[in-house]
Amino acid sequence: MKILRRVGLYAALTLAALTFIYPFLWMASSTFKPPIEVGSLSLIPNHPTFDNYRTMWARAPFGRALFNSAFVATTITLAVLFFGSMTAYA
Amino acid sequence: MRAEERSGTLLGAPYAAFLLVFAVYPIAFALALVFMHWDLVTTPTFAGLDNVRVLAVDGRFWRAVANTFVFLSIHVPLQIATALALALALNRRLVALSFWRAAFFLPVVISGAVVAILWSNLYATDVGLINHLLVKIGLQPVPWLTDPATAMPAIAVMVTWKNVGFYVIIYLAGLQYIPRSCQEAIEIEGASAWQRFRYLTLPSLLPQTLLVVTLSTINGFQLFIEPYVMTGGGPLRRTYSVVLYLYTNAFAYQKMGYAATIGVALALIIGAVVFIQRKTIGSADAI
Numbered sequence: 048m049k050i051l052r053r054v055g056l057y058a059a060l061t062l063a064a065l066t067f068i069y070p071f072l073w074m075a076s077s078t079f080k081p082p083i084e085v086g087s088l089s090l091i092p093n094h095p096t097f098d099n100y101r102t103m104w105a106r107a108p109f110g111r112a113l114f115n116s117a118f119v120a121t122t123i124t125l126a127v128l129f130f131g132s133m134t135a136y137a
Numbered sequence: 138m139r140a141e142e143r144s145g146t147l148l149g150a151p152y153a154a155f156l157l158v159f160a161v162y163p164i165a166f167a168l169a170l171v172f173m174h175w176d177l178v179t180t181p182t183f184a185g186l187d188n189v190r191v192l193a194v195d196g197r198f199w200r201a202v203a204n205t206f207v208f209l210s211i212h213v214p215l216q217i218a219t220a221l222a223l224a225l226a227l228n229r230r231l232v233a234l235s236f237w238r239a240a241f242f243l244p245v246v247i248s249g250a251v252v253a254i255l256w257s258n259l260y261a262t263d264v265g266l267i268n269h270l271l272v273k274i275g276l277q278p279v280p281w282l283t284d285p286a287t288a289m290p291a292i293a294v295m296v297t298w299k300n301v302g303f304y305v306i307i308y309l310a311g312l313q314y315i316p317r318s319c320q321e322a323i324e325i326e327g328a329s330a331w332q333r334f335r336y337l338t339l340p341s342l343l344p345q346t347l348l349v350v351t352l353s354t355i356n357g358f359q360l361f362i363e364p365y366v367m368t369g370g371g372p373l374r375r376t377y378s379v380v381l382y383l384y385t386n387a388f389a390y391q392k393m394g395y396a397a398t399i400g401v402a403l404a405l406i407i408g409a410v411v412f413i414q415r416k417t418i419g420s421a422d423a424i
Contacts, residue, residue, distance in 0.1 A: 056226060056229070057232075059226070060231075060237055063241070064240040067240050067241055067243055067244060069266075070256075070259060070266075071243065071255075073266065074255055086264040088266050130152050133148040133152070134151075134152040137145040137146070137147075137148035
């Protein structure tokens with residue numbers, strides 16, 4: 048009885064976790080799919096490709112965007128740490 | 138003491154200045170704009186109560202408010218139920234506990250725009266995962282985001298999914314605070330699992346529930362990125378949100394005064410709704 052409930056709990060948790068993780072896995076696997084395959088729901092691309100990544104690097108100023116994000120994140124973290132601790136101390 | 142006071146003021150000054158510039162000033166500016174016409178380019182002109190008068194009978198605004206209540210009526214109860222259920226499950230001694238906790242927290246740390254795009258694909262009528270599964274178990278596919286009746290509920294479910302990990306943490310913190318002695322006492326009294334939940338856990342978690350209700354309500358009123366990305370407010374304006382309307386007035390129609398009026402009205406509505414919620418739930422203290 049106890050084991051049965053345990054199994055039930057883990058089964059429910061697995062199902063719930065799957066609804067949280069599967070969409071992201073699908074998103075990640077789609078990055079390796081050619082455009083025609085994006086509609087398919089399988090996690091493993093039939094014709095895996097790095098084209099999407101190549102296009103992204105070529106077309107979008109990705110390095111610049113990454114730098115911008117890193118810059119914003121660093122500035123905010125430092126400023127919050129500095130002024131926040133000062134204010135808390137006050 | 139005097140030196141300490143002086144250093145305290147000095148240490149607090151940068152944050153106070155920050156607050157003044159980035160919080161007090163914009164709020165005062167927005168309040169002033171309520172009584173102005175301003176197109177972002179020419180100098181603002183005085184408008185008296187024009188904006189308020191137009192807003193009071195603006196069907197689109199009230200449509201957006203009504204939409205928000207549709208959203209909240211699904212989102213808030215669902216958020217409490219899912220967060221509470223997951224927190225109760227995760228409060229046990231589980232194998233790979235941190236894995237489970239991380240799994241449910243995953244969407245919280247992902248950008249709202251990314252989640253919205255992802256779910257547009259999941260909800261897609263012809264190629265979406267959800268309809269794919271529905272067809273597999275022998276049901277009809279549902280045009281989730283293009284049917285006026287299902288679009289807002291679909292967005293409410295998605296937002297619940299995105300935020301549940303955050304509220305699970307709030308509930309988990311609450312669960313740790315239930316005194317061990319109370320749990321032992323109720324077990325010795327011979328209470329069933331349901332009775333333990335109903336008469337110990339649920340009442341003990343009232344402050345957390347109140348917080349979840351408040352935060353998810355505010356979150357609901359500020360709904361913007363999801364309809365902006367997924368539906369553009371359609372179909373038939375059923376997912377049009379107040380903030381989306383505010384944004385459209387400000388940056389598409391260049392009616393800053395009117396946009397500010399919507400913003401102030403929204404703040405008042407949020408305040409009123411949260412006040413009523415707190416009164417009703419607070420009075421249910423003895424559940």
